[in-house]
Amino acid sequence: MKAAKAKETDEQISRYADMFSALGTEPRLRIMRLLLSAHPDGMIASDVSREIGLSASNLSHHLEKLKHEGLVNVRREGTFLWYSANADALRELLGFLYAECCTRNKAVEPKAIALCC
């Protein structure tokens, strides 16, 4: 049981690390911000491309990474692909960081994040 739980935790850590990594470049963090600002509809790739100033090809790679780590969803409407922020994943990531900093350890005060009440 303990081993299984430890392994599960390891996998979670690995997954959160991958999510942080996906947010860990300026282009992708800007993409996420933009998609969040258009939440929950999201945006079509070409509009993101124009807004952020990335080539279609380059953007596509970044979106693939974000999609792979579960941070964005995509749906097709006609010839357009609509990309949107995955709120569930962001909630998990935020919850993880909150737990690490505020719950499991008391390094950061919840109030200080303007989180509370």
Add this chain to the structure above:
Amino acid sequence: MKAAKAKETDEQISRYADMFSALGTEPRLRIMRLLLSAHPDGMIASDVSREIGLSASNLSHHLEKLKHEGLVNVRREGTFLWYSANADALRELLGFLYAECCTRNKAVEPKAIALCC
């Protein structure tokens, strides 16, 4: 003024991206968790090394990255270097993520993160 403010934001985005990047590998995320668990004292490098299972050299590089992005502090005591989590930086990062997900946009509900009250 507008340009200055936009630039400032760009720099902030870039900085947060770098912080996410620093958390974006499993070894470094585990290091941060470990240092948080020993907060606020922190731990000496060799104990982190043994706990995480990294060579002294490899660990030193990872700690350098975390230090460079402001996520850890270091102080010397005799021959030992004590590394500790930088709570201020973590608070800022948590605040940024919270603002993006919960304040600027309403993608994630604060309650859902178990943040509140």
Add this chain to the structure above:
DNA sequence: TCAATATTTCAACTATTATCGAAATATGAA
């Protein structure tokens, strides 16, 4: 079917990052 648009995929290149072991440095104790 053909054309037009949106987007991805491919292939190549560049740049960055991670890892390793040996050597160098820093500190305190003998």
Add this chain to the structure above:
DNA sequence: TTCATATTTCGATAATAGTTGAAATATTGA
């Protein structure tokens, strides 16, 4: 000063990630 320990730095290599432009694919409408 010399030794022992802790840690970093160096130098090299391996691995991963970012960027680019061209070509391929998907979809819709004429």
